[in-house]
Amino acid sequence: MAEKDDPADARRSARGTGPLATARVTSVAPVGRAWGRDMVARYVVSPHGGRRAYPDITSALAAAAGRGRAALIEIAPGRYEEALTVRGDVRLAALGDPGSVVVSPPRGAVLDTLGSVRVHGLVLIGRDADVVGCHAGTLTLERADIRAYNGVSVHARPNTSVTLRDSVILHGRALFSGSDGLVERCRFTDATDNAVAVIEGARVAVRDSWIGGSMIHGVRVSGARAQVTGCRLTGTGKAAVMADSQAELIVTGCAIDAVHTEAIMFIEQSRGSVDGTRVTDAQHGIAVASGADPVVRNCVFTDCRDTxxxxxxxxxGRFEDCEVHAAGNVGVFSTKGGAPEVHGCRISGGNVGIAVTDAARGRFTRVEIGDLTSVALRVWDEARALFEHVRVERCPSGLETRGNGGTTADVTDAEFHDFGMSAVEVLGQSRVTLKGVVAKRGPLGFGVGEDAQLFAYDCRVEAVSSGGVVGFGKGRLVAKNLTVTGSEAFGLYGTGSARLDVVNGEFADCAAGGAYFDGTCGGRMVDCSVTGTQGVAVQNNGRVDLVALRTSLPVVEQIPQSAESPPTIVNHYEGPVFNAPVHGAQLAWNNIHANQQQTNEDGSHT
Structure with a gap:
């Protein structure tokens, strides 16, 4: 055991006399490397006095500083109203259970360290200043209880190294500024600011800790580097974990819940990664803005109130193999110039699956979406999106686009099953390209209207109730190798001033007909086939060219009525029979002569 120092002997040893001047210490307690190779002097502090006991911690520190060697200061249970400054290689340890020694001056700092200092089992309470400050060297706090009122709990200043282990930090924050740090198995409660702040080039690891009730962030990393592993964060006022000012943040295996805003946020060109983390009940599961670019893998975002x-x-940002469940508004949202890449994502429940809006971009591959209350894929307002290998099930709408000519969506190898309204709806002036897309079981397969354009290649529509593909307004459809099977209405329908160009299309078993063209709709059907046992092959308004049509069903041709053409006069002695619509006709029968009379706009007759 280390030899105990007597205060009187300590005074004599300073003069070179007394037993401590030549005493040999036979036991060592390791504190850093120095404790492993030198012998340590042991000091005992007791507020009740006693042989070889110092009455306060300050006097014991002074005795240890006078000797200039490693010191172990053991403190008996009690309350010590002292402000401590520790220099050199010193360990402060509670003699009783952790928490039995309370150090609390009336105001100001509690502990300032310069050297290699370890603190074990102490309660440190401060007001209006940093409770613990490491000004130089290294500091380790183990099984400590640090309470800060209107100040910082632990301040690791530049070029220092601070370790917090198995400790409790109440109200204040741990501030690492240009320093190294390790936080293990700690509990941060009700910080009035950030619970852990890593700034100005600091490098800190936070492991297996609990952070709750922070007024601002749980962990903030600003222009620094931090690793947050195996932690739980809850009830923070702002983002639970925040990276800003070109920070590097790595989050692994954490659980975040009940957050007022974002669970995790990367901004201002920050980088890093998030792996295996679960978020529940946040406003936004993870947010990325202003040039930040993280990699996010194997994370789950559940019951997020917005996105x-x-x-x-x-x-x-690159998001791989993540899950989003029951998002209140949008599962994955890219807006205002965002540009994520999402691979292997699963979205279920909630309102909208993926939304790309306001000049944003996005690439989405191997995405599964199901059981939403609204649209699965939305592209609006000059946004551009690429969807590959997508499967959508049990949603009212599959893909919905709207906006000016800069709004585009490319969909390749996708399936839309059991939709409530339509698989694809293209509106405004937007442009959509479908390649290898299947729409199955729902009212309407693909629709393009207003001034929008839809390009469909090698696509298939099956078992729809209202129709396969429709063009309306001034919409344009260009389709090659389009197949519509089992429609309970039409296979292809054009109305208004739409333009439909279909090459090598197949329309099978469509109850009301293979194709129906109405209004002033125009276009072509080239090398198409219509098969089935009922209805007509094509009901043509006379404005669509039918080239090499293959069918055994009837084709009904209507001759378009020109505005300058005179009225049609039909004389029929037995009664008229029309095989097609007739416009502006004058009818007479059972007469040898027929007189034509027309009523003018002013009521006169001619």
Missing amino acids: GINVQTSGR
Whole structure:
């Protein structure tokens, strides 16, 4: 055991006399490397006095500083109203259970360290200043209870190294500024600011800790580097974990819940990764903005009140094998210049699956979406999106686009099953390209209207109740190798001033007909086939060219009525029979002569 120092002997040893001047210490307690190779002097502090006991911690520290060697200061249970400054290689340890020693001056700092210092089992309470400050060297706090009122709990200043282990930090924050740090198995409760702040080039690891009730962030990393592993964060006022100012943040295996805003946020060109983390009940599961670009893998975002994944204002990010469940508004949202890449994502429940809006971009591959209350894929307002290998089930709408000519969506190898309204709806002036897309079981397969354009290649529509493909307004459809099977209405329908160009299309078993063209709709059907046992092959308004049509069903041709053409006069002695619509006709029968009379707009007759 280390030899105990007597205060009187300590005074004599300073003069070079007394037993401590030549005493040999036979036991060592390791504190850093120095404790492993040198012998340590042991000091005992007791407020009740006693042989070889110092009455306060300050006097014991002074005795240890006078000797200039490693010191172990053991403190008996009690309350000590002292402000401590520790220099050199020193360990402060509670003699009783952790929490039995309370150090609390009336105001100001409690502990300032310069050297290699370890603190074990102490309660440190401060007001209006940093409770613990490491000004130089290293500091380790183990099984400590640190309470800060209107100040910082632990302040690791530049070029220092601070370790917090198995400790409780109440109200204040741990601030690492240009320092190294390790936080293990700690509990941060009700911080009035950020619970852990890593700034100005600091490098900190936070492991297996609990952070709750912070007024601002749980962990904030600003222009620094931090690893957050195996932690739980809850009830923070702002983002539970925040990276800003070109920070590097790595989050692994954490659980975040009941957050007022974002669970995880990367902004201002920050980088890093998030792996295996679960978020529940946040406003946004993860948000990326202003040039940040993280990699997010194997994460789950559940019951987020607005969005699961939110990327905006030139934010980027790669999201792999993530899940979003029951998002209140949008599962994955890219807006205002965002540009994420999403691979292997599963979205279920909630309102909208993926939305790309306001000049944003996005690439989405191997995505599964189901059981939403609204649209699965939305592209609006100058946004551009690429969807590959997508499967959508049990949603009212599959893909919905709207906006000016800069609004585009490309969909390749996708399936839309059991939709409530339509699989694809293209509106405004937007442009959509479908390649290898299947729409099965729902009212309407594909629709294009207003001034929009739809390009469909090698696509298939099956078992729809209201129709296969429709063009309306001034919409344009260009389709090659289009197949519509089992429609309870038409296979292809054009109305208004739409333009439909279909090459090598197949329309089978469509109850009302293979194709129906109405209004001033125009276009072509080239090398198409219509098969079935009922209805007509094509009901043509006379404005659609039928080239090499293959069918055994009847084709009904209507001759378009020109505005300058005179009225048609039909004389029929037995009664008229019309095989097609007749416009502006004058009818007479059972007469040898027929007189034509027309009523003018002013009521006169001619």
